[in-house]
Amino acid sequence: MTTPLLRLTGINKSFGPIDVLHDISLEVNRGEVLCLLGDNGAGKSTLIKILSGVHRPTSGTMEMDGKAVAFDSPRDASDHGIATVHQFGGTFPLMSIGRSFFVGAEPTRRWGPLTIYDRKRANEIAVTEMRQLGITRIDDGDRLVGGLSGGERQALAIARAVHFGASVLILDEPTAALGVKEAAHVLRIVLQARRKGIAVIFITHNVVHALTVGDHFAVLIRGAKAADFRKGEKSREAITDLMAGGEQMAELEAEIESFSAADDRQAPRDASHA
Amino acid sequence: MTTPLLRLTGINKSFGPIDVLHDISLEVNRGEVLCLLGDNGAGKSTLIKILSGVHRPTSGTMEMDGKAVAFDSPRDASDHGIATVHQFGGTFPLMSIGRSFFVGAEPTRRWGPLTIYDRKRANEIAVTEMRQLGITRIDDGDRLVGGLSGGERQALAIARAVHFGASVLILDEPTAALGVKEAAHVLRIVLQARRKGIAVIFITHNVVHALTVGDHFAVLIRGAKAADFRKGEKSREAITDLMAGGEQMAELEAEIESFSAADDRQAPRDASHA
Amino acid sequence: AMADGAKIFVIGGKADDPFWSKVKKGADDAGKVTELTGGSVTWLGPQNYDNLGPDAAKLIRTALSQKPSAIVGPDWVPEAMDDAFKEVVAAGVPLIIYNSGGMDAAKRLGAMNYVGNEEYAAGLGGGAYFGSHGAKNVLCVNTLPGSTNTEDRCKGIADAIAKSGGKSTQLPLPSSSFGNPTAVAEAIKAAVLKDNTLDGLITISAGDANSAANAITQANLGDKVKLASFDMDETGLQRIKDGTQMFSIDQQPYLQGYLAVSLLNGFVNYGLDLPTKPVLTGPGIVDAANVDATMGGAAAGAR
Amino acid sequence: MTSQAHDQPAVVATALPAPHSSMPSIGSLVRRPEVGSLIGMIAVLVFFSIFGGANFMSAGGAASWLNVASELGIIALPVGLLMIAGHLDLSVGSMIPASSMTIAIISGHYDQPIIVGILAALGLGLAVGFINGVLVIRTKVPSFVVTLATLFALAGLTLGLSIILSGSTSVALKSGPIAKLVLGDYLGGKFQVTLFWWIAIVLIVGFILNFSRFGNWILAMGGDAVSARNAGIPTDRVTIALFMSSGLCAAFVGMSQAILYNSAQVAAGQSFIFNSIIAVVIGGVLLTGGYGSVVGIVLGTLTFSIVNQGIFYTGFDANWASLIIGVLLLAAVLMNNTFRTMALTYAPRTKSRVR
Amino acid sequence: MTSQAHDQPAVVATALPAPHSSMPSIGSLVRRPEVGSLIGMIAVLVFFSIFGGANFMSAGGAASWLNVASELGIIALPVGLLMIAGHLDLSVGSMIPASSMTIAIISGHYDQPIIVGILAALGLGLAVGFINGVLVIRTKVPSFVVTLATLFALAGLTLGLSIILSGSTSVALKSGPIAKLVLGDYLGGKFQVTLFWWIAIVLIVGFILNFSRFGNWILAMGGDAVSARNAGIPTDRVTIALFMSSGLCAAFVGMSQAILYNSAQVAAGQSFIFNSIIAVVIGGVLLTGGYGSVVGIVLGTLTFSIVNQGIFYTGFDANWASLIIGVLLLAAVLMNNTFRTMALTYAPRTKSRVR
Numbered sequence A, B: 001m002t003t004p005l006l007r008l009t010g011i012n013k014s015f016g017p018i019d020v021l022h023d024i025s026l027e028v029n030r031g032e033v034l035c036l037l038g039d040n041g042a043g044k045s046t047l048i049k050i051l052s053g054v055h056r057p058t059s060g061t062m063e064m065d066g067k068a069v070a071f072d073s074p075r076d077a078s079d080h081g082i083a084t085v086h087q088f089g090g091t092f093p094l095m096s097i098g099r100s101f102f103v104g105a106e107p108t109r110r111w112g113p114l115t116i117y118d119r120k121r122a123n124e125i126a127v128t129e130m131r132q133l134g135i136t137r138i139d140d141g142d143r144l145v146g147g148l149s150g151g152e153r154q155a156l157a158i159a160r161a162v163h164f165g166a167s168v169l170i171l172d173e174p175t176a177a178l179g180v181k182e183a184a185h186v187l188r189i190v191l192q193a194r195r196k197g198i199a200v201i202f203i204t205h206n207v208v209h210a211l212t213v214g215d216h217f218a219v220l221i222r223g224a225k226a227a228d229f230r231k232g233e234k235s236r237e238a239i240t241d242l243m244a245g246g247e248q249m250a251e252l253e254a255e256i257e258s259f260s261a262a263d264d265r266q267a268p269r270d271a272s273h274a
Numbered sequence C: 001a002m003a004d005g006a007k008i009f010v011i012g013g014k015a016d017d018p019f020w021s022k023v024k025k026g027a028d029d030a031g032k033v034t035e036l037t038g039g040s041v042t043w044l045g046p047q048n049y050d051n052l053g054p055d056a057a058k059l060i061r062t063a064l065s066q067k068p069s070a071i072v073g074p075d076w077v078p079e080a081m082d083d084a085f086k087e088v089v090a091a092g093v094p095l096i097i098y099n100s101g102g103m104d105a106a107k108r109l110g111a112m113n114y115v116g117n118e119e120y121a122a123g124l125g126g127g128a129y130f131g132s133h134g135a136k137n138v139l140c141v142n143t144l145p146g147s148t149n150t151e152d153r154c155k156g157i158a159d160a161i162a163k164s165g166g167k168s169t170q171l172p173l174p175s176s177s178f179g180n181p182t183a184v185a186e187a188i189k190a191a192v193l194k195d196n197t198l199d200g201l202i203t204i205s206a207g208d209a210n211s212a213a214n215a216i217t218q219a220n221l222g223d224k225v226k227l228a229s230f231d232m233d234e235t236g237l238q239r240i241k242d243g244t245q246m247f248s249i250d251q252q253p254y255l256q257g258y259l260a261v262s263l264l265n266g267f268v269n270y271g272l273d274l275p276t277k278p279v280l281t282g283p284g285i286v287d288a289a290n291v292d293a294t295m296g297g298a299a300a301g302a303r
Numbered sequence D, E: 001m002t003s004q005a006h007d008q009p010a011v012v013a014t015a016l017p018a019p020h021s022s023m024p025s026i027g028s029l030v031r032r033p034e035v036g037s038l039i040g041m042i043a044v045l046v047f048f049s050i051f052g053g054a055n056f057m058s059a060g061g062a063a064s065w066l067n068v069a070s071e072l073g074i075i076a077l078p079v080g081l082l083m084i085a086g087h088l089d090l091s092v093g094s095m096i097p098a099s100s101m102t103i104a105i106i107s108g109h110y111d112q113p114i115i116v117g118i119l120a121a122l123g124l125g126l127a128v129g130f131i132n133g134v135l136v137i138r139t140k141v142p143s144f145v146v147t148l149a150t151l152f153a154l155a156g157l158t159l160g161l162s163i164i165l166s167g168s169t170s171v172a173l174k175s176g177p178i179a180k181l182v183l184g185d186y187l188g189g190k191f192q193v194t195l196f197w198w199i200a201i202v203l204i205v206g207f208i209l210n211f212s213r214f215g216n217w218i219l220a221m222g223g224d225a226v227s228a229r230n231a232g233i234p235t236d237r238v239t240i241a242l243f244m245s246s247g248l249c250a251a252f253v254g255m256s257q258a259i260l261y262n263s264a265q266v267a268a269g270q271s272f273i274f275n276s277i278i279a280v281v282i283g284g285v286l287l288t289g290g291y292g293s294v295v296g297i298v299l300g301t302l303t304f305s306i307v308n309q310g311i312f313y314t315g316f317d318a319n320w321a322s323l324i325i326g327v328l329l330l331a332a333v334l335m336n337n338t339f340r341t342m343a344l345t346y347a348p349r350t351k352s353r354v355r
Ligand SMILES: Nc1ncnc2c1ncn2[C@@H]1O[C@H](COP(=O)(O)OP(=O)(O)OP(=O)(O)O)[C@@H](O)[C@H]1O
Pocket: A015, A018, A020, A038, A039, A040, A041, A042, A043, A044, A045, A046, A047, A087, B147, B148, B149, B150, B151, B152, B177, B179, D345
């Protein structure tokens, strides 16, 4: 096998006395989607913040293409071709869609002797990329981000990362706020990116989404890597239990079904499995 | 049939020239879960903001128990027994878990001649209610909300609304940031609330969640009510298409499957249906 | 106290106030003698003039709590400060009132002496000069309206000029203009343009006079409106020399600090007490006649 | 009901490394963020007890900065509450002269009983605060601008009315022994009675912020005004109440100064505005709202007063005073911030155990 | 690829009511939020042309507020950028006297060529700005406190060094005709040349904020500093650059005042701190950052200057000046805010069509 694009070895991270990540080792390959799964508070966001230069690990090493790297800042990471959609934020309510899309990487054009921000092009690209995600109602890149719905905003952040994701694309719960159509578009785009040879790290709590796009799965439980397997190696039920932090979901589901059943109406069979 | 607990008639809402809701009429009954479905930007959050006193409708009337009501403020709505988890916010990063939980409805106790905020009880209740949602790692109500993970924060907001939901409980995409286990707990709690006779309005983009708890479904498309049906009246595929804003999802799904298939690995059958 | 020299505390204005920096220079210069005999001179000044009476009273108490050999202080706001001065005297600490209050205050408080002049008297002097040089309508520009000493200056001008049949009005500027020469200049320009009978203008500080000179030039009224100022600086003296300013009212601030400290130094160390009471340092008028002599002192920061 | 899920320890949990147990116990020591402010204050206190000599630490020396701190502190507390709630009040700057002129004109110039003057001065403070509050909530204009406008307007009113009513910008006031004793006297010849008022107000405000529901509302409003409103907090009423309390406290200080110093002047000033904000910010209150503590505000007030007054006890040339104040302020806040971050990062030990 | 989904119009879309087409065209008129500031400014202009008489509208009258506006504006622009980026700079208050004393001591007291004095003054501004910026990013102490400390420190340094070097707190400066012409003269005997410098700086800052990448970074940093950093913006460098520009501009104003008034004083410029913040906030910049425009700042500066200077052209008793300033400020900002909200709510007509 070729050297992985990104390799983490023995990563630890603590905030003061709170140990959030313990000894995480992980490999991310070109043209593959790595699904990072885990319960709330398992440490997924913290891990990808380390990958994207937001936090520095307390200990452990990171390699890119076999060469050791250490990111001092998010800019550093993005210079290495890593684009990230963080779980929260990433958009600026009082900025226009076009400006928000290109923050930190504004397109410019010459205007006489001056280099100026190319508003028109920025707006065009931003609107086009949002359309790719199924957001078809936005046609004016000058609109303020603050006026968008939750899902529209999320789509903006994803569109941005997709646009800039040179070699690694990290998506932290990208589909959380999205409607079914938009979520499907995101999955499509993840698969497109994979096809282009980009390494994608995809965090989700949705088993179906994970199974649809994932080639490779890593599960965090309480900050430690509890499982690491490839597509098809584990059953859906096993994966669900791992995502729930190692607890058996069957009982909880049975309980829910009993509630539904008590009302004497048809209960869907796979309650909460998604 | 008895008078519905809540009845909306001809609700319109526009922000300046942007018409967000058109002529929405809706009934919410005691002991039933109304699932409000719709694409991103369909107007779901705007509708429930009207129900919870955040916005006033541009026109239209609201009735509670057959009596006309108009909410001047969120406090007004909560005095009418309506508790809401809004899509964003609702927690205060720099406040403790206990304080954040009880904001606006703090428990008090006597201390000599004085009435004081009962920190101990607030913390206890907050922690207990979070446990009910499966968040078992939080055991200190004095911790700051800012240090919680996304899902933990969401759970705090839900626990709060559940605790205070007197007659109507409104949840705007409550499960979006939650892990599978926590999401299952939320569904369980919704069903428990229903059993207690509370009317629940549940917004979600997750078809499975909707089918698990919903008794009654209303779909918004571009601000208008496109469908209104009871459990079992429509197929899952039809509901999915409605949730996608009336577009046929089959093609998009086929496309995604072709991507997955192209990689010659097992593709799950129900891609993006959740 | 003789063993380890005199510990003299001087209460005064802000250290960066052009007028008070000269008083302070005088006190510091006199302090060199004190230091030779093992003593010290400490300057206590408020950070601003927003709350002058109470702040100054606090400074007096601050000085008293440091077991001083002697204290020098101005009686700016008698109602606010007299109690504190009385505590000084009651504690047996020699006290000299300077700069404002007059011999009346010194007697009332039981101070040894008074050094300085009075704002009101200085105003009277300026008003009389205006009157004797034919000014009939004088504007008194007050960039610190509401504060007692500046109000007294303008009041003195008005009262004196009334005697010669003229009048004087005050132009109080809002605090948002304080310290901004352009805002002051433009306000003065508006005022002189509005009232075309004005023939004299006086500012309460030397810095404001620079703005006023500018305003008069801009309004093209250099021939008509005669400029004067309380206190002075190099630039103002140069104007007097060039003939674009009529006069400045000089209180000889350097002497106020210098004499007060020297007197106390002599008293504490050697029991010397000057029979002359009060010791008046002003008001003096600097005009074209004596400007050259004054300029040398100004360049050294003493005038 | 759900106990099964909870009681079952996670399968892999035991495989996790134990949390580092080598954390120094300093973690729990500096748990409270106010420790930072305390250390900052102690640092400047040590500095001046070294350079200020014995006098600085004597009763008289302590009185010197405590008296200043008490007046500043009485204003800084409600201003701090406002800041925690996400607002600013600049109008305190002219509230002080306005209230002292009110009592001086009523009880000095017009010889009315002192109690009438006191009530009028305090009433004025409440009225101005009410107007500020109503303007802020009705117009949605930022409170910085609203109170700036009232700052100017009130200063103008005070000057104009004083000249009309008393013909002067400075009015004398003789108050009876009771008023003097309660509001304007020195205890032990050194300590202003305002010191005791300050302590009382600290207790009240501390109670409000930490132990009352109202305090929780203030914190929530500053943290996220929209969410606070959505949570059912009567944000409008809280805002008005806070502005009224800052108006009242500023009026109290102005009034007691008039009684203490037997006179009042119309001097428009910005020093109390700035100084109260400075004290509050040094005390760790976020300028943007949502976070702050009464202990912090008190420590910030003391730090600022010590730096400001301590300089008079050192032998340093007054020309360099500002430089030293600047450097000390920065040092105090730096220390303060370092410890606050430590406190917010280091959760108590028990928490790390459960993971 | 996905065209099918897009091209297929939503089934129910045609069933929706057409958007209200009765919206008055004012919606598009007031689209730009700056219109609010403009109307606020026009309102005070009209007020004073009614009450200020012919003098106020004459060239001399206009020069009166334009001159004041130009100096305030040169400082308000970079202060406004800083505020948009989420910072404050109080140190401009002592930067002005520091730079005027620098040029006066070098070129006045020590008789060096004026250009040396100019470069030293501007260099000082850059240096102080650099220190502010580095302190803010290194210590994470809020910029309010950091620049407050440098405000004090720089004031102390200026005073102490001036007394040591020149023996005085006020130094005269004679500058040659060229320096006068370029920096400290009146055009047409009325308009200060700083007016042209202001226009130039408006153009530069306007260009930066609206047309450069840097401008986008500033807006993003103020909107959400964490997200901005995560998006790869070199926030540290931007912060330092912004503080350096405000230091530079304040130094420029101080220097040109020294040349214009032929003298420099140690104590001057404190009013610029407040006034620059006021002008910026009136111009619609959010105190908390993330939003603001150059046109707004310019209009805010003009509004404040007109109110501040216009009063002297009216027949009103100057004792009431502050009152009138306060009321007018509030009125201007109210008008301003009303229109800004309208502008932010009313999206342009075309947008409503697509729904
Ligand atoms: N800055 C911080 N200081 C202290 N604790 C933190 C900090 N950031 C995260 N944590 C803690 O670390 C744990 C992991 O958080 P993280 O955000 O990585 O979880 P996550 O796996 O992304 O969860 P979710 O699915 O809910 O987003 C949580 O328990 C959280 O409380």
